[in-house]
Amino acid sequence: MKRLGILTSGGDCPGVNAVIRGAVLGGDVAHGYEFVGFRDGWRGVLEQDAIPLPRTGVRGISRLGGTILGTSRTNPLVGNGIEGVRACFRRNGLEGLIAIGGEGTLAAARELCAQGINVVGVPKTIDNDLGATDYTFGFDTAVQTATEAIDRLRTTGESHHRCMVAEVMGRNAGWIALHSGMASGAHAILIPEHPVSLDQVCSWVLSARDRGRAPLVVVAEAFAPEGHAAPYAPRGLDTFGRPRLGGIGLLLEGELQIRTGIETRATVLGHIQRGGEPTAFDRVLATRLGLAAVESAAAGRWGTMVSLRGTDIVNVGLEEALGELKVVPEARYQEAAVLFG
Ligand SMILES: Nc1ncnc2c1ncn2[C@@H]1O[C@H](COP(=O)(O)OP(=O)(O)O)[C@@H](O)[C@H]1O
Numbered sequence: 001m002k003r004l005g006i007l008t009s010g011g012d013c014p015g016v017n018a019v020i021r022g023a024v025l026g027g028d029v030a031h032g033y034e035f036v037g038f039r040d041g042w043r044g045v046l047e048q049d050a051i052p053l054p055r056t057g058v059r060g061i062s063r064l065g066g067t068i069l070g071t072s073r074t075n076p077l078v079g080n081g082i083e084g085v086r087a088c089f090r091r092n093g094l095e096g097l098i099a100i101g102g103e104g105t106l107a108a109a110r111e112l113c114a115q116g117i118n119v120v121g122v123p124k125t126i127d128n129d130l131g132a133t134d135y136t137f138g139f140d141t142a143v144q145t146a147t148e149a150i151d152r153l154r155t156t157g158e159s160h161h162r163c164m165v166a167e168v169m170g171r172n173a174g175w176i177a178l179h180s181g182m183a184s185g186a187h188a189i190l191i192p193e194h195p196v197s198l199d200q201v202c203s204w205v206l207s208a209r210d211r212g213r214a215p216l217v218v219v220a221e222a223f224a225p226e227g228h229a230a231p232y233a234p235r236g237l238d239t240f241g242r243p244r245l246g247g248i249g250l251l252l253e254g255e256l257q258i259r260t261g262i263e264t265r266a267t268v269l270g271h272i273q274r275g276g277e278p279t280a281f282d283r284v285l286a287t288r289l290g291l292a293a294v295e296s297a298a299a300g301r302w303g304t305m306v307s308l309r310g311t312d313i314v315n316v317g318l319e320e321a322l323g324e325l326k327v328v329p330e331a332r333y334q335e336a337a338v339l340f341g
């Protein structure tokens with residue numbers, strides 16, 4: 001019987017389980033594929049930590065947050081990794097591998113394909129910052145979760161006549177801030193793509209207060225005020241030497257309170273945005289991507305990833321897909337900025 005492996009790697013993301021279920025069901029029904037799941041990303045491949053994934057094993061999982069397979073940031077290209085991946089293919093009789101992950105995972109997949117190993121990618125990130133796909137699954141859920149939290153901040157902010165600052169995720173891009181800020185009616189949305197001065201933020205805050213509103217500021221974790229070279233990252237580096245973002249909201253809390261005289265409170269939403277059940281939109285998108293990934297494998301389109309273009313799921317070469325980050329275009333920022341203050 002033909003067999004495919006599946007792994008989930010990098011940060012988790014609501015909807016990953018729906019991709020797994022879509023792939024297993026589609027592969028089973030349309031092609032008679034058997035599936036093997038690898039635990040904790042590439043670690044499971046290298047250490048041959050595998051579990052069978054029969055149709056019954058993915059029953060009802062598309063509404064579950066996280067990933068039933070677990071995830072890690074193990075790099076398959078380090079040391080003897082590539083030989084380890086080949087050995088895993090041989091031992092499990094794999095025709096190919098479906099790798100669900102972000103730009104890091106897909107970069108590893110691209111290199112493995114260049115070495116003759118069959119991989120199909122499924123892009124994943126709540127940040128929505130991957131080029132070559134209109135939306136990533138998990139983004140809608142993160143925006144929904146952030147918006148619900150910000151709505152709550154508004155009612156307490158209004159009761160106390162305070163300025164509320166909500167900090168949301170987004171390592172390289174302000175998509176979550178832009179969408180949750182617009183949905184919740186923020187008086188200022190601060191994103192890394194468009195640095196503004198603290199004076200400008202204060203003027204939006206004061207103008208909202210002068211109209212009798214409790215000012216609401218939504219800030220992306222990677223935002224740096226004009227004049228600051230890098231995002232605020234006081235928590236050191238992650239295991240890959242990348243700065244751990246988070247905390248700009250607290251910095252703004254102090255600055256805005258001193259500069260405007262308005263009592264200010266900041267909330268950092270953090271990993272709350274990445275956990276929990278995916279929205280219906282993300283379940284549908286993720287399921288379609290899983291189904292399409294299996295079609296790619298069956299057609300031998302290795303070295304590609306599946307992606308959303310308009311309302312269609314298409315195939316894109318990993319080379320092209322990893323070309324550039326998708327950041328918020330200036331026109332989208334200016335459209336939202338009309339609502340500020
Ligand atoms: N540029 C790269 N080339 C190859 N592998 C990479 C690269 N960046 C990260 N990786 C590997 O990809 C995996 C996940 O990457 P990471 O960036 O943490 O998550 P994500 O896939 O969510 O972007 C890890 O195994 C990491 O070692």
Ligand SMILES: O=P(O)(O)OC[C@H]1O[C@](O)(COP(=O)(O)O)[C@@H](O)[C@@H]1O
Binds near residue numbers: 010012127238274
């Ligand atoms: O879970 P960690 O390692 O703290 O990473 C936090 C980062 O991961 C994200 O949640 C998602 O990013 P990726 O999808 O690229 O992993 C970012 O928004 C955030 O900056």
Ligand SMILES: [Mg+2]
Binds near residue numbers: 010102103104105
């Ligand atoms: Mg990454």
